Amino acid sequence: MASIERDQPGIYWQSLMGNNGDGIGGNCHRYDVVTGARPDGQHGWFLVDYGVKFGAGRKGYAAEFASPEGLLVHPGEGGGPEALLLTHAHEDHLGAVRHLLPLGYRCPPVYARAFTAAMLNKSLADAGVEKNRWPEIRIARTGETVEIAGARVSFVAMDHMPGATALHIASDQASVFHTGDYRFDATLPLGPRADPAVLRAIGQAGLDMVVSDSTAAPVTDAPVTEAEIAHALERIVADNAGRPVIAGILGSQLDRLVSLGRAAKANDRALVLSGRSLVANAAVAQAGGIDIEAAAGTPLLTPRQAAELPAEKVLVVTTGAFAQPNSGLGRASRNQPGALSITPDTTVVIAQREIPPVREAQAAMVARLEARGATVVTAERAVAAGYGPIHQSGHAVERDCRLLYTLLRPRMLAAPVHGNAAQITANGRLARSVGVPVLALDRNGAVVRVAPDGARVIGVQPPERIGARERTDVVRQLPKASPGQGRDSHFPVPVFSYDRLDDAGAVVLRSGLETAQGATRPKRPDASAAPRVAVHHTAAGREGSRSR
Amino acid sequence: MDWNDGHALGRALRDAYPSGNYVTVSDAELIDLVTALPGFGKTAVPPDAATLMAVRLAWVAAAEGEDDTSPYEGGA
Structure with missing residues (x-):
């Protein structure tokens, strides 16, 4: 080409x-x-x-x-x-x-x-x-x-x-x-x-x-502001006084976390964070000077720090708005060890509108939560119930x-x-x-x-893609951890094989690219000497890097 | 252990400070907590920002479990 x-x-x-x-x-x-x-x-x-x-x-x-x-x-x-x-x-x-x-x-x-x-x-x-x-x-x-x-x-x-x-x-x-x-x-x-x-x-x-x-x-539709969403969330939490409330969002929705923090504060509840991606994003933000606590007006607590508080005096914000299997809501819906507790008086708020790729998974998760007695307020149900929108794209x-x-x-x-x-x-x-x-x-x-x-x-010049397929036949582990909360006995690092695809996503060459051996393996002492990647260039291959 | 043993430090922090706040701990506090861990080798070299962040996130990972990021977050 x-x-x-x-x-x-x-x-x-x-x-x-x-x-x-x-x-x-x-x-x-x-x-x-x-x-x-x-x-x-x-x-x-x-x-x-x-x-x-x-x-x-x-x-x-x-x-x-x-x-x-x-x-x-x-x-x-x-x-x-x-x-x-x-x-x-x-x-x-x-x-x-x-x-x-x-x-x-x-x-x-x-x-x-x-x-x-x-x-x-x-x-x-x-x-x-x-x-x-x-x-x-x-x-x-x-x-x-x-x-x-x-x-x-x-x-x-x-x-x-x-x-x-x-x-x-x-x-x-x-x-x-x-x-x-x-x-x-x-x-x-x-x-x-x-x-x-x-x-x-x-x-x-x-x-x-x-x-x-x-x-x-x-x-x-006219877009809804985050301030309007915060107000609706505050009303939902107020209407569930005396009940445990768990809110599910996406890990990167830190502005929504602030809105939920304001709802917690307005209803005299402590704000508790759970779910790795949400907690990690919040920790990165806090360390980088984006002060979520100041914006929410309330401290960010870990589940352990809030363990002594009555459940009805806490607003737990966790992951799972898209029903990810490892998320806080996903784990709670399946009653997995160490998961958040769901009781018949728990209210779960999902402050994220469903999208087609996750619709079935989210519906199944909601059904599991309801089967355990929870009242679930989805973004769609919040509108129907008169609270107004609790999500905006x-x-x-x-x-x-x-x-x-x-x-x-x-x-x-x-x-x-x-x-x-x-x-x-x-x-x-x-x-x-x-x-x-x-x-x-x-x-x-x-x-x-x-x-x-x-x-x-x-x-x-139609570009090519790479498709990364996780190698489930390869298990790469770091040293075993202590049992802890029973959900991280090790930290497996994903290993991928890579296929070359055309711009429509069709396979051109299976496993056309290979990961440098050990390139992602933790603690490899001589990683700098890792063998060069096996790359198969196409006719279109090297054009970009040296073109004028 | 030293500053490059991120995952081990994460687990050690979780076990040594079960009520520690890994969300809001400051950089200075985190350095103090790590250097007080039993088994942490004495070093005069302070960690760089990326290393410190890796340790912070390893503590989060040890306490919170597997990653639960959705691949669809960017389209929300």
Whole structure:
């Protein structure tokens, strides 16, 4: 496959994953910058996000992600991107890094907000990636502008989760605004908020293209603010006075945790956290200066610290809103050893709307909880009961998309990403409605050049993916732990085999990539001498790292 | 044990400080708790931020059990 030359002045954008025909996730974008003033050949490039794709499990993969072949290089080799910029800490934006490093690739310096960087390190630690393989981290502050690969990149706060940032990428030739995931909600309690005045100023200064989140673009309902959700949660807890209350959220929903903390405080209950991902995220946030306790107005307690408190004087917040098997609610519903106690007077609140991939699992979990006597208030039931919404998508709905385009007013193009065909089409329709030309891509790989004379597709190079399948036949263990709470007798580190897939997710070569032996094995004394990864290059293989 | 034995330190912290608050413990407090553990080797080299975070998260993991992150969180 012929490579696509990126040798004319301008900014080049390519969606490597993010415009998938088979579902959202795995976000990874390539930006090339060709200026007229760089001493090192006038060309530089970087990546934005490197995530895993949702729903790969239905094909037997634990994760799918953009192939690093032709993008990244091995330690000691030249070339490769100058940086990896992360917009936020969700798995679909950074979850591939834990796979790339054991595959023997070198990750370039990572630019991210502090919370995102800490969550990346958490991901690498959980995967057992040795520290000498971790990428260099360069912390970016909101509002900061950094010179990267010949572009001035500004980090612009967006409303989505703590640390969420958009990227304003500007060169002497063009400018692009990459939203990352976003919505507009000035009542989110943690971190800096998206500032419409900042966005308007960027637009007024002259912006050529917007690459924007499409996930909730088809949603026409007016969005609910986190403050309204907090009020509804407070009423639910009040109406369950004298009963144990357990709330289930997702581990990364720290703003929702604050809302529940405020509901606990308003109802004279202690706030207790349970569930590893939630506790870990909260611990990372607290250590990084995102003060959840201050925002909630109440201490964050561990179950052990609250063990002496009456159950009706506690609000337990745990994981399991998507019915994950290992989550707090999942374990409680099955009455597993060490799980949270469910009694006939327990009220369980699930402050997260169901989504199609987890609908059956969540319904089964709710049925198990109810079979044990619990009263379960789901997000759907809370509305029906008159409490109002207790969940809002973290992504921009129709109103938010219109506002974004109205503020930024890109001169040349809007490129919807992070969506299936229907979501991208809806986002494109909203851009057109405010007079912005649209490039609606339902596949990855198109290379768009943005330059003073316009924005246009200069070619299409369909990228490949990697499918990561967990090797259940390999058990890798750290030393045995003491029995503890009976649920962590060891810490198995997952081991994966990797298949090469085409952009539609079909297998091109099974086990086409192999993990460097021992690359993820903890305590290996000579990891730096681990054998080189066996990589089979395709014709499209090495184009990216050395292209001009 | 030393600062690089994250998982072992996590389990040791859980067992030595069952009522410790692994959610809100400060960096300074965490260093004090680790260096007071029996079996922790004396070292003059303080941990870097990433190492300290790894130990903090190992304590969380030891206390809370297996990872329960949903792959669908980013689409919520």
